[in-house]
Amino acid sequence: MDRRASGVLLVDPDRRVRTALRTLLTAAGFVVSGEAADPRAARSAADRWRPQFAVVDPLLPTAAAGCSLIDELHADLGAVVIALTSDPRLLEPARSAGAARVLTKDCAPEELLAALQVGSASAGRPQPAPDRDRPSAYPGPNHL
Numbered sequence: 001m002d003r004r005a006s007g008v009l010l011v012d013p014d015r016r017v018r019t020a021l022r023t024l025l026t027a028a029g030f031v032v033s034g035e036a037a038d039p040r041a042a043r044s045a046a047d048r049w050r051p052q053f054a055v056v057d058p059l060l061p062t063a064a065a066g067c068s069l070i071d072e073l074h075a076d077l078g079a080v081v082i083a084l085t086s087d088p089r090l091l092e093p094a095r096s097a098g099a100a101r102v103l104t105k106d107c108a109p110e111e112l113l114a115a116l117q118v119g120s121a122s123a124g125r126p127q128p129a130p131d132r133d134r135p136s137a138y139p140g141p142n143h144l
Helices: 016-028 039-049 065-078 089-099 111-124
Strands: 007-011 030-035 053-056 081-086 100-102
Touching: 007 016, 007 039, 016 030, 016 089, 016 111, 030 039, 030 111, 039 053, 039 065, 053 065, 053 089, 081 089, 081 111, 089 100, 100 111
Parallel strands: 007 030, 007 053, 053 081, 081 100
Antiparallel strands: none
8 A cells, every 4th residue: 555645744843733734634635644743753754654745844943953854855755845934034945955845834725735736746646636615724823
């Protein structure tokens, strides 16, 4: 069985953000294969589940640690990495580390879903069908 079919690894030090992301992605048809609050736990989860995607806060707890994790997930595992940050100064470092897309945490939920769907299509892997009747389950991090 290919565990990469539609798995997403969520990496953020804030449990509330991970919970909100899990709610959004699950409602959109993605399978969240793992969660981690720090780089060590993220590496362990990635080795175990081999996710297709990773949504990573590059500030884990430092930009150097987060960008190193982005590089490892992208280069070593071939995961499509979406960096999700509250610090606009990390946009370019995360992109340089290998993030396919870099978004700020106050982005619209649809932006994150679109980034994952584009990543699915470009990787030639299954993606959830759009459901225009389904309301967004993720109000955004400012509503936590």
